[in-house]
Amino acid sequence: MEGFFVSFEGGEGCGKSTQIALLCRHWEASGRQVLSVREPGGTAIGEVVRHLLKYHPDNGAMTKEAELLLFAASRAQLVREKIQPFLAEGGIVVADRFLDSTTVYQGSGRELPAALVAAVNLFAAGGCRPDVTFLLDLDAATGLARARARHVDRRDRMEQAEESFYETVRQAYLILARQEPTRFCVLDAALSPEDLHAQIRQTLLERGHGLCS
Ligand SMILES: Nc1ncnc2c1ncn2[C@@H]1O[C@H](COP(=O)(O)OP(=O)(O)O)[C@@H](O)[C@H]1O
Ligand SMILES: [Mg+2]
Known part of the structure; x- marks a missing residue:
């Protein structure tokens, strides 16, 4: 049995969580086995890493190299502990961020060498790649x-970033999507949540994932 793996990418606030909730609700209502995972996190070990990356009081001092490796550590655990076993059972995995976030945020955003980031990504995820990646594209x-x-009282590190950083991230995502057009589907995240949801289901149908539409 072979499962199906879909990931959602895009800057903070583009609507990933909203669309994932709609899609998972749709699939669950039709009786499918769905595993929804978020990055960083998704396992007991990964959730501790998530806290370190997002909320630890001293994380302002974190180097970009440490940041890259922590994201990779969380993903390495998630892939082997959750994603691969679930796919092997024929389930559908929906990821809120995956490899591409590292390429974009740690590579382009933090200006770490692209080849090095790609090597770390490969080590962390092995051959595990999404079948389809939805990029929710939104202006910075x-x-x-x-x-x-969304939460004015407790902004995490990414939400404190400048608009220029959001724009860098946006452009890096668009370049990535052009490099892998068969995996990526770029959608206009300024559309309403309902319209986006409809486009996502239509895309899955068109790309031959009829069982998953
Ligand atoms: N298509 C949309 N149009 C307008 N607002 C949206 C849309 N999708 C989500 N939102 C709102 O924008 C905010 C961020 O959405 P969210 O799904 O949490 O984004 P992300 O998970 O990508 O950070 C939330 O307050 C949400 O209700
Ligand atoms: Mg979210």
Whole structure:
């Protein structure tokens, strides 16, 4: 049996969590086995790494090299402990961020060498790649405003970033999507949640994942 792996990418506030909730609800209502995972995190070990990366009081001093390796450590655990076993059973895995986030945030965002980031990604995930990756593309100002409106009292490190960083991330995602057009599907995240959900299901149908539409 072979499962199906879909990931969602895009800057903070683009609507990943919203779309994942809609898609998982749809699949669960039709009786499918769905595993929803988030990065960093998704395992007991990964959730501790998540806290370190996002909320630890001293994480302002974290080097970009340490940041890269912590993301990779969380993913290495998630792939082997959760994703691969679930796919092997024929399940559907939905990931809130995966490899591409590392390529974009640690590579382009933090300006770590692309070849080095790619090597770390390969080591962490092995051959585990999503079948389809939805990139929810949104202009930097709108993404930042949405992310900041979400929780004003406890912003994490990424939500404190500048608009220029959001724009760098956006452009890096678009370049990545052009490099792998068969895996990526770029959607306009300024559309309503309902319209986006419909486009996601239509895309899965068109790309031959009828069972998963
Ligand atoms: N398509 C959309 N149009 C307008 N607002 C949206 C849309 N999708 C999500 N939102 C809102 O924007 C904020 C960020 O959405 P969220 O799904 O949490 O994004 P992400 O998980 O990518 O950071 C939330 O307040 C959410 O209700
Ligand atoms: Mg989210």
